[in-house]
Amino acid sequence: MARRVMKLTGAAVLAACAALYAAAPASAETIRVFVDQARVVKLARPADTIIVGNPQIADAAVQDASTVVLTGKGFGVTNLVILDRDGAAIVDEQVVVSRASANAVNVYRRSSLEALSCSPYCEAQLRSGE
Template sequence: MAFPFRPGRPACGLGLAAALVCASMPPGLAAGRDIEVLIDQAMMLRLERPAAEIVVGNPSIADVSVQSGDTLVLTGKSFGETNLIVMDTHGQLLVNRRVVVQEPDGGFVTVFRGVKRETLHCSPNCETQLVIGDTPTYFDPLAKEIQTKQRIGQSSAEGQVSGE
């Protein structure tokens, strides 16, 4: 999916950016090692030149928004792998990298009830956690709650009052 860069507007939403991890990437992002990010966390990618075209192979795994012309915010949305391609106004490649989204180490507890699976994050208190692969009767209501919360947050960010 390609997103043309429009100054002052994100290429796409931030998703669940629970924490912001700032990592200034060195010049020469066009090739090299994978970009690794944790689910529900974000990292900043600094580019050599302003971005004009941004492509995320699978936006359900990772999402990107434009912080400024030469700074992107990459957010891990679901575990897996995808790719990120960024080109400048002359069509020159700035970034062509594989993006690997992983779950954080530690703190997760998986409860099995026969073939049913539920995941909690227990650090320090146990809270429900949306994890792909959990039983639909556990996963689906939680996913719906998160989507509702995201819509409310997005409406607030856009200056809309709930219910408009």
């Protein structure tokens, strides 16, 4: 009889885990974006609210109810949260913004930063908004 109780308990735990997994928001994968480049994020259902943790690192623009365009603005890590009309999370993921090329060099002079693109000669990179 103890074995039967264990089997029922195990089945109940599996059912509860399956229910939690089905109710969970989109996978917790990292979204990778390059500085000054955009990435399209398709949503499983229409979005109502979009939140970017640090808008100096990434920006999100609504294309339509189920398409968001994510643009890398500065190097770093932030997060993206997209909620539906009921407040349930559609996306809750980390966003990593990095440089687009291995041929890029950053030169720091005290508090100023100059980004150079070196292919084949080093030239200052143009940044959006400058």
